[in-house]
Amino acid sequence: MMGWGLLVVGLCCVVVFLIVKWVLRSVNEWYYERELGERRYELPPGDLGWPFIGNMWSFLGAFKCSRPDSFISNFADRYGNSGMYKAHMFGNPSIIVTTAEGCRKVLTDDEAFKPGWPSSTMHLIGKHSFVAIFDEEHRWLRKLTSAPVNGHEVLSLYMRYIEDNVVVALEKWAGMGKIEFLTELRKLTFRIIMYIFLSSESEQVMELMEREYTILNYGVRAMAINIPGFAYHSALKARKRLVAVLQSIVTARREWRTKNPVRAKKDMMDALMDAQDDKGRRLRDEEIIDVLVMYLNAGHESSGHITMWATLFLQNHPDVLKQAQAEQEEIVKKRGPDQKGVMLKEIHEMVYLDKVIDETLRVVTFSLTVFREAKKDVRVCGYTIPKGWKVLVWFRGVHFDPETYPDPTKFDPSRWDGFTPKAGNFLPFGGGSRLCPGNDLAKIEISIFLHHFLLNYQLERHNPGSPLMYLPHNRPKDNCLGTITRRSAHQK
Numbered sequence: 001m002m003g004w005g006l007l008v009v010g011l012c013c014v015v016v017f018l019i020v021k022w023v024l025r026s027v028n029e030w031y032y033e034r035e036l037g038e039r040r041y042e043l044p045p046g047d048l049g050w051p052f053i054g055n056m057w058s059f060l061g062a063f064k065c066s067r068p069d070s071f072i073s074n075f076a077d078r079y080g081n082s083g084m085y086k087a088h089m090f091g092n093p094s095i096i097v098t099t100a101e102g103c104r105k106v107l108t109d110d111e112a113f114k115p116g117w118p119s120s121t122m123h124l125i126g127k128h129s130f131v132a133i134f135d136e137e138h139r140w141l142r143k144l145t146s147a148p149v150n151g152h153e154v155l156s157l158y159m160r161y162i163e164d165n166v167v168v169a170l171e172k173w174a175g176m177g178k179i180e181f182l183t184e185l186r187k188l189t190f191r192i193i194m195y196i197f198l199s200s201e202s203e204q205v206m207e208l209m210e211r212e213y214t215i216l217n218y219g220v221r222a223m224a225i226n227i228p229g230f231a232y233h234s235a236l237k238a239r240k241r242l243v244a245v246l247q248s249i250v251t252a253r254r255e256w257r258t259k260n261p262v263r264a265k266k267d268m269m270d271a272l273m274d275a276q277d278d279k280g281r282r283l284r285d286e287e288i289i290d291v292l293v294m295y296l297n298a299g300h301e302s303s304g305h306i307t308m309w310a311t312l313f314l315q316n317h318p319d320v321l322k323q324a325q326a327e328q329e330e331i332v333k334k335r336g337p338d339q340k341g342v343m344l345k346e347i348h349e350m351v352y353l354d355k356v357i358d359e360t361l362r363v364v365t366f367s368l369t370v371f372r373e374a375k376k377d378v379r380v381c382g383y384t385i386p387k388g389w390k391v392l393v394w395f396r397g398v399h400f401d402p403e404t405y406p407d408p409t410k411f412d413p414s415r416w417d418g419f420t421p422k423a424g425n426f427l428p429f430g431g432g433s434r435l436c437p438g439n440d441l442a443k444i445e446i447s448i449f450l451h452h453f454l455l456n457y458q459l460e461r462h463n464p465g466s467p468l469m470y471l472p473h474n475r476p477k478d479n480c481l482g483t484i485t486r487r488s489a490h491q492k
């Protein structure tokens with residue numbers, strides 16, 4: 001009797017548990033889809049996860065357990081390979097778009113989409129930065145700020161500065177013994193972007209700011225929990241400190257400009273201070289600071305990571321390394337006796353290195369996803385994205401599509417021999433009106449670094465098996481701890 005009783009109680013518990021689970025799993029769908037009426041049947045397949053946390057648990061779980069692709073493959077396993085899935089991400093009902101066709105459509109249709117970054121990102125990067133502004137305001141500020149980092153003339157101008165700093169840094173690292181290669185690279189790329197935007201700052205200020213950016217970036221991809229001990233809370237504090245430093249730089253510059261009205265050289269800060277829109281409006285300090293917070297971050301974090309990964313891939317693939325070294329040696333051999341340093345035309349001749357960099361950009365896919373919001377109901381690849389819903393343009397899905405890139409997880413620069421991806425199939429720098437304005441600068445920086453590294457240096461990692469982390473960005477957990485040494489004559 002007792003046994004039957006226990007069985008019944010057990011069964012009741014299981015049934016109650018299943019009902020509660022089903023109700024909880026359906027709450028988000030009832031709440032967000034009810035108001036869509038019949039249009040809910042036009043949504044892509046998927047599920048909106050649990051109340052409050054949505055699908056964030058499985059997103060963070062997949063990325064923290066180093067299985068980044070399992071997050072999307074779980075959707076594909078459950079709902080079929082539709083390439084678009086509904087989900088609840090970063091606090092919003094969202095559509096994740098993983099196909100080249102869908103991503104291109106979202107990135108290029110400014111009539112239908114505007115930026116849709118989570119409000120936590122906006123608080124961290126700034127409500128006057130490009131993650132928050134759109135249409136006319138974005139076009140104006142983008143034109144103003146992208147000019148100083150684009151075009152043959154300006155890039156040639158920065159190349160000397162970049163190269164001098166690369167040469168000094170590599171020499172210094174080779175005498176330092178054990179270093180965190182990624183940390184040092186981030187400092188180097190930060191110094192370069194600070195020079196371009198602010199004509200440099202003191203060593204101390206730069207180190208401090210770079211450290212604050214590291215903390216800020218941890219918060220960008222974390223749950224927006226503003227409680228001490230959580231990454232987002234620390235990131236908000238880091239932003240405050242960054243804003244304070246930038247405010248003091250802006251104030252000092254304004255004072256300096258008043259005393260020196262005629263200036264020989266103008267940098268990005270000058271451009272922002274001089275700017276006037278067609279109604280004669282000038283930018284306020286807080287707007288300038290937000291644009292700087294964004295540019296200084298975007299302009300060093302990505303280049304530092306990609307340079308580290310390209311170096312690692314080269315070191316781990318001896319055949320690729322040999323071919324890349326041979327190309328650089330050939331370039332140096334052709335130089336006249338008076339030439340000092342790399343020329344822009346030589347970078348265009350680095351055809352093999354360019355394939356190595358493109359393959360690195362693909363395999364790493366530094367920007368896992370970017371966010372948009374539908375301004376109206378939009379049809380994409382046969383599904384409806386409802387007005388107000390967020391869209392996650394999932395670059396990783398595009399870059400790991402086996403139909404375009406057979407054996408997609410393999411690092412293989414030769415896949416680029418005679419191969420030009422169709423529009424939308426290769427998006428390391430995004431696309432449309434938000435295409436990365438620093439793409440040429442980034443490629444030049446990476447090429448100059450690899451040029452000198454390949455000719456003269458090698459890296460020995462201390463923990464080659466160090467586990468990988470995927471958030472906020474792909475990197476070895478030990479920040480690539482290793483020793484840089486000069487290549488001896490017989491290795492050349």
Ligand code: HEM
Nearest residue numbers: 130298299302303306366367370428429430434436438442
């Ligand atoms: C390997 C290096 C880099 C990668 C992989 C990269 C990637 C990207 C991607 C994917 C976007 C598109 C964001 C979106 O669609 O919402 C973007 C935008 C942006 N990037 Fe880069 N980037 C790199 C280097 C740089 C550099 C060096 C700079 C600074 C000069 C920079 C500044 C920006 C800015 C300001 C935006 C926002 C553009 C807008 O919203 O109009 N990036 N980047």
